[in-house]
Amino acid sequence: MWEGLILFFAAFVHGLAGFAFALLSVPLLSLRHPFQEIVPLIALFGATMNAIMLWLLRKNFHLRAVAGLVVGAIPGIFLGARALGTFPEKPLRVLLFLVISTYCAWEVLSPRATRVRLSAAWGPLFGLAAGFLGGLLMAPGPPVVIYVSLLRIGKDELKSALQGAFLTMAFFMILAHGLYGLLTQETLRSYLLYLPVVLTGMALGQALYLRLGDRSYHRLVHLFLFLSALASFLKVF
Template sequence: MTVEFIVILLLGAAAGGFMNGLAGFGTALFAMGFWLQIMPPTQAVSVVVVVSALTGLQGVWLVRGSITDHPRRLARFLLPALLGIPLGVAALSYLRADTLKLIIAGFLILYGGFFTLRAALPKMERPTPVIDVLIGFAGGILGGATSLSGVLPTMWCAMRPWPKSETRAVLQPFNVAVLAVITGALAVKGNYTAQTLTYLATVLPVTVIFAQLGIVVFKRLSDDQFRRLLIALMLLSGLILMAREVVW
């Protein structure tokens, strides 16, 4: 590994870990923008799903009380997602690196725009079990294909009138469980070569440390500050990644 390679590798680990600790998701959204510059898509996804799942365990512990208070809510998202994962994993082999980058950039921009408009959106207070199931299923497909399992559930949960701890109590265990299954599927396919495991050993300590920093910030943010920070980080990152692929 060259110095430039290591720097990009660790920048992705730091960005992804911090967002995981801060928001309970986002490791893939931020880390993949870096790692797809130095790894093929299959290898980048193989690395990101492992670090996402392992660092996410810290966040699960953080909101464990909210998880046990609403177990059925989580199940409506998680169980359908498990059915969608094989479809996503099957699609992974057919994706090109530039296509995957554009998909990630598009989700970042859409998500940033979504939160920009969130104040004007209605709060969905009534139960929506069917939509929850569909969102979970789609999240499983995206998770298997690009490790972006949390994007759609996050957009949907953000419309619910839940405190940030309850929102995280859905998103964090959802992502951890989905990505753990994806990791197993990728391992069966033989994706975890010696080189991939070396990359994992390099990035994991950095990701864990920055996830802890993200958790510290999460605890200190108000709901409004939390939303504004997400807007700035996601929208800016998506625009930069899109410009890199389309313009440069």
């Protein structure tokens, strides 16, 4: 029951914002389950939702926006998965929270923020950071969201770019977790059990997303980016 509610809410937010499923669900699920069991399960759910939403937004997807992210993310994912269970999480979570909080405050409060634009050449660097966080914490979202937001594109282009990047990363996360023996029969049973709950939450979130304008969506992205980082940070205590 508890697990289902967490997954439903996280899937709803993902359907609405296009990210934050892992960053919301992993810290809460880890209160009752080992981290090594949760991360591979969330990767399976993430890949499923990303594939569905990318299909829905396929007309707005541009490969160039995410190609560099994917190139940088692949080695980062395997490094993060290899470090799972051995790398100290707490300092990384604190640093992640501080960086994201600073970025969100700058985006919301600075009148010059919208003038700053990144080119696609920055993709590999952000991808490497996203891949490492994804393989280790199942939290590739922050670097990806920050990078895509700084491209300054419309809401459909932004959300489709997020899905394309996350889908590719999720595939390699699943591959890495399988190679390191983290995908078990229990993981697959839990995936099939909770899949209807996750898909229902995602569908409701996507329905609400369609009612948002560009400005409202971009503000929502920064709000959920901050909240997802806060959820990850709270696991430190």
